[in-house]
Amino acid sequence: MGLNEAPLLFDFETQSSENLTFIPMVVRFNLDRFGLRISLAQWQMLPHEDRKLLARFPVNDDTSIEPNFDHALFEMLRTHANVEPEWFTPEDAPGWTRTDAVPDGVARQAGLAGLPAPTPEQWAQLDPFRRYVLAKLSRKPESNHDFVPAMREFGLAGR
Known part of the structure; x- marks a missing residue:
């Protein structure tokens, strides 16, 4: 490619x-x-x-x-x-690669933003790169300013 x-x-x-x-x-x-x-x-x-x-x-x-x-x-x-x-050695199976469960960090970040976490079905429908992005934006315990705009752009939160 x-x-x-x-x-x-x-x-x-x-x-x-x-x-x-x-x-x-x-x-x-x-x-x-x-x-x-x-x-x-x-x-x-x-x-x-x-x-x-x-x-x-x-x-x-x-x-x-x-x-x-x-x-x-x-x-x-x-x-x-x-x-x-x-x-560094990359993780063998980072959480964003799983389609059967929303990573805890993503659910926590959604809670910090006052948004519902993506459902497992919504999570599974995201392409792998978008799952990576949400997980990356959710890696720290404090609120990330790009998380809500990303959720909106990915169709997981209202405008």
């Missing part, structure tokens, strides 16, 4: 990621699936065109489909920041 024609940004992240100042979810997804960690400062050291390219990589959870994200990131960081990303 090749690169997307344009950076893959959700409506809820367009304002904060329009100029790619912050790491968009598509890049976070690929960092997590390859077991790579970079800081916001490292991300911001990359030229805008490089950030744009990294945001065009596909969001399949099979690392064998698009193995060039990690290589591209390494080269970009070496060239522009003289650093390398940090490695």
Whole structure:
């Protein structure tokens, strides 16, 4: 699978990621699936065109489909920041990959926002990338400002 024609940004992240100042979810997804960690400062050291390219990589959870994200990131960081990303071992079966149960963090985040948690049926109908996004936005115990807009965009909360 090749690169997307344009950076893959959700409506809820367009304002904060329009100029790619912050790491968009598509890049976070690929960092997590390859077991790579970079800081916001490292991300911001990359030229805008490089950030744009990294945001065009596909969001399949099979690392064998698009193995060039990690290589591209390494080269970009070496060239522009003289650093390398940090490695970690990705979870074997993160909660967002399950379709039979809504992760506790997502239910907790919905409660913090005064929203009903997605039902297991709604959760199962979301594509894997959207499940990843909601789980990622729910990883901390405090309220996330992007959670409600993401729930709305994904059809899980009223406008």
